[in-house]
Amino acid sequence: MSNPAQTPAQPITFKRNAREALADPQLRRNFRGAMDFLMDKRRSQFPDGDELERLRAFGNRVRARALSKLPELLERLDANLSRNGVRVHWAETVEEANAIVHGIVERHAAKKIIKGKSMVSEEMEMNHYLGDRGVDCLESDMGEFIVQLREEKPAHIIMPAIHLNAGQVAQLFHDKLDVDYTEDVDRLIQIGRETLRRKFFEADIGVSGVNFAIAETGTLLLVENEGNGRMSTTVPPVHIAVTGIEKVVENLRDVIPLLSLLTRSATGQAITTYVNMISSPRKADELDGPQEVHLVLLDNGRSQAFADGELRQTLNCIRCGACMNHCPVYTRIGGHAYGTVYPGPIGKIITPHMLGLETTRDLPTASSMCGACGEVCPVKIPIPSLLRRLREEAVRPPAAEPHHMRGQGAKYSKKETMIWKAWRKLNTSPGLYRAAMYAGTRLRGLMPANIGPWTEHRSAPKPAARTLHELAREHLGDQ
């Protein structure tokens, strides 16, 4: 899947993508192995269930408090960053955000950008946008570098190249970087680093994401393991950070539980190798750092989620990826099948806000509602109930009430609505229900062996000879 458009006019072809992914045994093995590994790593970080629950509740409260005063905190963040010398830009859409970045690029006549990891820049398709305008964007995160070489999107929000094994990366480097074929992982990483190293010094601008934006101090906080994030944000003369408006937290103290939850949930690390805190451009007496720091705050549908008390919980997300690591659907099909920037359970509830339900209507139904995502979410986002809510929005008659969601009613079908009305009638009319079940059991011989999709992988279920209603009546009498 090479760079599908950010806002496809057609519904995302989720089902077809999923079918193709399921037919790829290598992909399935890679994901099963990787997800099992990550689940074990997380489990080992939280040996004490009670402590985990206390921390999750704490994390949830910190995020809920930040969101409860989001407009105020964003203003405070803007004021404090500005006071520190960071230039703050606001963008409602990805087009606006890209135009802002391009404006900065043009002012500096920049030709080369080096990037740290940023899912928001993926949301913006920044590389593509700037590439079209003659600006070269190079990903410096090893996983991002690999998927960029393959002209793919990240398959996971934390581990972009998790869908690949060492052999596939070896072949890629051999083909694209003109090096000897080796499956030695340490050597592969060295090859990647050697390729990237000089690029940091050639870049005119460094771009990064933000893990937490701290309103109280006007600080951008980034976690990373490879050092490329620090290089990207300090070596080039200009640094542009891009982030969603929901990433703001009130104060430095709030970051402590969130960081602990983030790294342990994501990669099973107690802490990452680097925690970067950026509060200003280079000061007069400082030896390094960029002369200019910009922050682009992107909305892109987030304020739609914010406006609804229930859906607002979507914005609690701290982008750890634990929900996808534990999702049986994601484990089977991998990240690309979703056809969206954010895959997995969180992607199913956040993407409809970004793209509308018209193009994402299959996503909320692509869940067995097993609840694994909600169980592991470090900030207690009730993902299954938000999926259910989005299903409700998708089948709600389009004009019934003021729209809660862009694309409300995208899955509305008169026929399906009639079926559920009939189902209600059946289940609220005891005589009718018993007659229907009676008929169902008596006519079980007529049950077709093929009942559509169900019987592709299973035999058709067979009604029993008599219902429990009948058996119980015989045993207990009429009640």
Added chain:
Amino acid sequence: MSHLPSAPANATRVAPPLESGRAYPAKPADVYLFGTCVVDVFFPGAGMDAIRLLEREGVRVHFPQAQSCCGQPAYTSGYTDEAREVARAQLALFAGEWPVVVPSGSCAGMFRHHYFELFKDEPETLEQVESLAERTFELAEFLLEVCKVRLEDGGAPVKVALHTSCSARREMNTHLHGRALLAQLAGVERVDHDHESECCGFGGSFSVRMPDISGAMVRDKTAALKGSGAAEVVSADCGCLLNINGCFEKQGDALRGEHLASFLLRRTSSAAQGGTK
């Protein structure tokens, strides 16, 4: 049971948090059985075995003949109004003081947690919802915690794999109750299977709307169950059993999952051992 935390006796009358333990009443003289629509049509024997297990504990079972479905299929499909009206019909049928025993974690979870969402805008109904939620027990949970059942195994030694539904595990917190009941059976060796806590892929309409993904999940589940070396498969949820058994059958495998109630009754019935205590 000591393995589950207990809520304080004066637990507040609000929606119980999903992770919480709960306070259990003394064994009552009467209970309702909510059979569930899947049990009604596809596994009525499991429903009858649940009734017999309860009666053997000296509990009188009431089965309101007007019951139908808990409303979950419409609820999870987004048809909230339809789900609410079906739920309202069940609320009226189980309005007495007796506990409601459900041989399914999924439908029990609907009663205990999701009716609050359905009736959140009807304060006059919420009292009934709270009462039903407090009185709803999954069958294994009720047998163990309320009846304090003591099972005597009359069957031959056997290896058994237990599949726990996601609702039992994550909504009802009753995934350990089935284990504890099986542990009472001397001849039963419970064996673990790979990815035991992972969904079997049923998910109601999910299995029809996303047949490929659901099919991959259930094939992995049946492979794991077979790989465990178990001779028998037991579950307390008939939705999962419909899915798992259908997959076994399609693959030409002789293995079939059985409802926990049927398994327990079979192992402890007079035919197996000549009477229980």
